[in-house]
Amino acid sequence: MISEAEIEEMWRRNPMLVPRLSKVVLNICVGKSGDPLERAKKVLEQLTGQKPSIRVAKKTIKGFGIRKGEPIACCVTVRGQRAEELLKRLFQAVENKIKASSFDERGNFAFGIEEHLMIPGVEYDPKIGIFGMDVCVSLEKPGYRVARRKIARRKLPRKAVVAREEAIYFEKKNFGVEVVGG
Numbered sequence: 001m002i003s004e005a006e007i008e009e010m011w012r013r014n015p016m017l018v019p020r021l022s023k024v025v026l027n028i029c030v031g032k033s034g035d036p037l038e039r040a041k042k043v044l045e046q047l048t049g050q051k052p053s054i055r056v057a058k059k060t061i062k063g064f065g066i067r068k069g070e071p072i073a074c075c076v077t078v079r080g081q082r083a084e085e086l087l088k089r090l091f092q093a094v095e096n097k098i099k100a101s102s103f104d105e106r107g108n109f110a111f112g113i114e115e116h117l118m119i120p121g122v123e124y125d126p127k128i129g130i131f132g133m134d135v136c137v138s139l140e141k142p143g144y145r146v147a148r149r150k151i152a153r154r155k156l157p158r159k160a161v162v163a164r165e166e167a168i169y170f171e172k173k174n175f176g177v178e179v180v181g182g
Helices: 004-013 035-048 080-093 164-175
Strands: 020-029 053-056 071-078 097-099 108-113 133-140 178-180
Touching: 004 164, 020 035, 020 080, 035 071, 035 080, 071 080, 080 133, 080 164, 097 108, 108 164, 164 178
Parallel strands: 097 178
Antiparallel strands: 020 071, 020 133, 053 071, 108 133
16 A cells, blocks of 8 residues: 555656546447437537447347347547546536545546436436446556557556556545545
8 A cells, every 4th residue: 555645755756657647438338229329329429529439239138138239338538638627527426426446456447427417517308318327537657658559569567557546646636536435
């Protein structure tokens, strides 16, 4: 366990160790194609201003009436300044509280929103309905591109990966989020 004071000191000494927001992914799974999926796409487009991509079922599940290859979900990835602004609104929908168990060991975290109407600035439209969504957030440190690039790809050293404690402290400091639970 790294304390907040140690994290702050480490970031002060080396600015390349300060994490940054990489991306925010919003996902709505409706479980069937057709009109519900189109309405879910409208919700994501209204929230982000970007066109969502369609996700298809990986396998057939008769109990749910899902066939392999059938479009059942949509998602959109937001990066940069728009991601920060969107994330602030999404945190308000969950009252600026996230469970500590939502954070993984590489600086990513996820949470759910039961109704998209909880997000500030969104009004109810009877033609669209109400949708819940998953929000997945990735943090990374400068230099993380080394692990993703096509030519001369390398493994990252341990200190170049965002630790769980660093991600929690980053969210508390930059977004005023309260992390609940152990």
